[in-house]
Every structure is written in structure tokens, then in C-alpha cells.
Amino acid sequence: MTTPRRFRSEYEAALHLHVVERGETTLRDGYELGRRALAEGVSALDLAAIHHDALASSLETVDRERMPEVIAAAAAFFQEILSAFEMVHRGYREAAVEAAAERRQAAMLRRLSSFLADASLSARHTDAAAEVLQLVAEHARELTAASYSTASWGTGDERARATSFDHESGETLDPSVAEHLERIAPALPSRLSRSRWAREPALRALPARSNVLTVPITALDGRQSGLLQLAEKGRGDFTEADEAIALHLADMAAAALERAELYRRHANV
């Protein structure tokens, strides 16, 4: 990118003025120039070169003993210019982190999808439900950065349940609290924040204070046959994106569980 000559001469004039005045007005001019540089596509390397030339020309007319203060003033001006670049740079960094998280999520979902489609799951039918639930509980926990998760399906003797917790941190949810959360699941909002936990009558008395994400595992005919519950998200509370992921996993689980059930019935006939 070539540097417009006008920008270069304006920069030089603004820096000269700042070195003389050293006030907020000239610093603000620097900030405005930084914004303009971004909009006009001036690169950081160009800016550094322009600044260096402008500083060198400012120093030509300065006595030796005044040089340190002029250089310090010029540095403050250059910081103003760069702060606009910093803003934008942080935006790129944020986007890169988000993109990496999305790629990781997509890879995990693909992996889970191939696990669930694995024919061996249905062949060992007695364990099929437990295995599906375990896979889903673990993936849901990892994808939402929760410390604890549980997935359950079916009722009575047919009920299967799996839990997963963060082995690395060793953090998990008190089992009595976890059971209580499952029992009162129908009364819970899909996303419960830590701060709301304290205001929830059914939870206030419990020893732990956690955030909770609850989604149903719904069968093809629409009846709710299971539950996926996540708790103890370390940083912040569960987000809308977390809820979408959990719902997606619950759907994948339901499809795999129903298919396993069909296989089993077919084998028994």
C-alpha cells in the first residue's frame, strides 16, 4: 500500500505542533490521524517510517539538551496513533480465537456423529444406551466448557444414565446437588446463571452454587424421554451458543438411542 503524500505531510505538521504544544488537543489530533490511517489503509510499517522521518525533522531545529523531552513528547503522540491500531488488532485477535473455537466444535461434532453412527453401538445392544449417553455427556461438557454433565434416557428399569466431569481440574458437582438438579429439571429455566441460583427458592438451601444448562432429549414422536444437564461452567455463564450446542447434541443422542432401540426390537423378533 502506498502512503498518500497528504497523509505524510499532515502527520509531520501534527507531530511538530504536538512537540511545541504538548497538550490534549494535539494528542487528540494524533488519535484522529490514527483512525484515518486505518480507514485509508496506511500500514503500521508505513506509519513507523512516517513517524521516524517526522521526528528526525523535528529534532533538526532542537537544542541538544531539549532533545529528550521532544523525543518523549513524540513517543506520546505515536502512542495515540497506535491506539487505534491496537483497537483493531484486538478485534482480529478476538475473531481468530472465536474461529479456532468454532473449528474445534465442528471437528468434535463430526467425531461424535461418526461415533454415534458406528454400527457396533447397536450390535452390543445391552450397553448401547449407556454408551451413547456417555459419549454425549462427555462431548457436551467439553464443547460448553462445563465441569460436570449428565445425560439420562428412559424410565424405570429401562433408565440409563451417564455422567462426566473434568478429570484434569478434578472439579465436579456434589452428587446430591446433581440429583436434586435432575429432579427439579422441569422447573428450571434452560439456562440458569450463578447469580440467579441464589434467588431460586428450590436451590437456595443447597451447599453448592453453580450455573446450570438443561435441555430435554426428545424422541422423534415428540415425547421427552431424557435429559442433558450441564453445570459448573468455569468462565462466565452458559451462553445461547452453549444452549444451541446442547440441543444439537440432544437431538443426535435421541436419534442414536431410538435407532439402538429399533435394532434391539428387531433382534428380539
Added chain:
Amino acid sequence: MPNEVRVEIARDEDMLPARAHGRALALELGFSRTDATLIATAISEIARNIIVHVGKGEITMKPVQEESRYGLVVTATDSGPGIADLEAALEHGYASRGGLGLGLPGARRLMDDFDVQSERGTGTTITMTKWRVRDELELLRERRRLLDEKHHGEQRPDGAGP
């Protein structure tokens, strides 16, 4: 603790006192020059936001002290039409240059905490904070100073200290 400062924002020039006070408060609270510059930039972005999209409002800058950190809380309020799509405004900005990551999303990224309350027809309040963690030496010096004041409080009624 320095005092709270309030600046009315209606014209481009009003950005100057807001920036100057924000910078001065930041330096008084012990923020580095770099952080003070970033704070001045974030203040400029929200001031510009008020000038361009609402017309007028005000910016308040308030120092806060917690045991292990100092903070500078900047609050911008206006009674404009409110922000229609808050999520989009925070993610991409809504000015033509917002796509670059300036404006509200830019200010958000320069500060540590950032919160926007906006209601259609009532206005918008932006609260943003930059924190500075106090190091061990600083805490030790303060404990010593407090002890000192306690012991010699009566001999030194002028209450020496920063």
C-alpha cells in the same frame, strides 16, 4: 482517591476535556502511560458515538478502589432513541467505519469490563471499567502507612499521606 469528573458531550471539542480528565485520573490511579492512552481512546470512541448518533449526552469518570486493585469507571449516558440492535452494534459497530473494529466494539476491547443498557426511546448507558492490579509492594507500603498513621495520628493531625 481523586474525585469523580463529569463532562457534557455535545460537540467535537467536548471530547477534549473528557479525554484529558480520563487520562489524568488514570495516571493519578497509577495506570501506565500506555493504559492511560488506551483509556483516552476508549473515551473518545464513546464520546464520538454520542456526538454522531445522538447529539448530546454526558460522560462521567469515577475512580474506584478495591482491596487488591484500582479501577477507573467511565459511564456514558444519553437520552437518545436507544440502540436498535445492541448485539450488532457491539460486535461490528454501526458506523460506516465500524467494520474496522472502531466505535463501541473498539472501546469494549480496550477496556476490561464493558456493559451497555439501552432502551428504545429512553436512551443508552454505557459503563466501562479499566482495572489496575496493585502489586505486593504497593499493598505492603499501604499497610505500613496505615499502621504509621494509627500510631502517630495524634502527633500528625495534618494526616500526612497521598
